Amino acid sequence: MASEAILKYLVDTNRPYSCADVTVNLRGAYTKTVVQKNLDALAESGKIKCKLYGKQKVYAAIQLDNQEAENDVEDYDALFKTLTETLAEKSNGLKAAETTLKTLTSAPTTTSAKSQIAEARTRIESLEAKLGTLRNSTEVLSADEKATIMNAHDTMLREYRKRKRICSDILEAILEGYPKTKKTLLDELCIETDEMVDFKLMSN
Structure with a gap:
């Protein structure tokens, strides 16, 4: 009978199989419908076990152990x-250790840090000496030198105002079709205005 043949096969192999597996492994001795019917009957009688994995039923023999x-x-x-x-x-x-290691390896060594500190101190001393010289200097600029500096300053000031006006015109043109506020646009473009950084021009 199909029931006995199926039970013997499951006991002998001692492995879980689906209905399709049993049908194929019995070499077509019984149709899939017959195999399915007998597997369900054996499971209901307690001779084999049936477990559901997703939508698929898997059957296995109940051994003595x-x-x-x-x-x-x-x-x-x-x-x-x-x-x-x-x-x-x-x-x-491991992740925490790798993060710590990365932090430690990216930090300067003690020798390197000491070297950087020494370089910074030397530069500070040099700048302080230069500043002291400038503060105590009694040299006076000539009229020609002063005029040259002032003319250069005026030229740069006019160029600055010209470029600022062009930039403002471009931003206003963009804002005509921009759905958000001017502040949002400036933030997105990473632009800081003079007012935002409290920058003020020194007049002559």
Whole structure:
């Protein structure tokens, strides 16, 4: 009978199979419909076990040591859970260690830091000496030198105002079709106005 043949096959192989697997492995001795009907009947009678994985049914024979096998499976499940948690913990620890290592390797060494500090102090001393010289200087600019400097300043001032006006005109043209505020546009373009940074021109 089909039922006996299917049961013997599951017991002998001692592996879980779907209905399609059993049908193929019995080399077409029975149709898939017959195999499915007998598998369900064997499962209902308690001779085999049936488990549902998604939409697929999987069948397996109930061996004499089935209880031990079930306990063994439960032990493996617990072990798998423990190992998974341990792996996650170790992975997090590794990430933290890598971050710390990256921070340490990017920081200057003690020797390098001392060298940078010495260079900074030397530069500060040089600038302070230069500043002291300028403060105590009694040299007076000639009229020609002063005129040259003032003319250059005026030229730069006119060019600055010209470019600022052009920039303002462009922004106003953009704002005519821009759906947001002027501040939002400036933020998106990373533009800072004189007013935003409290910049004031020194007049002559």
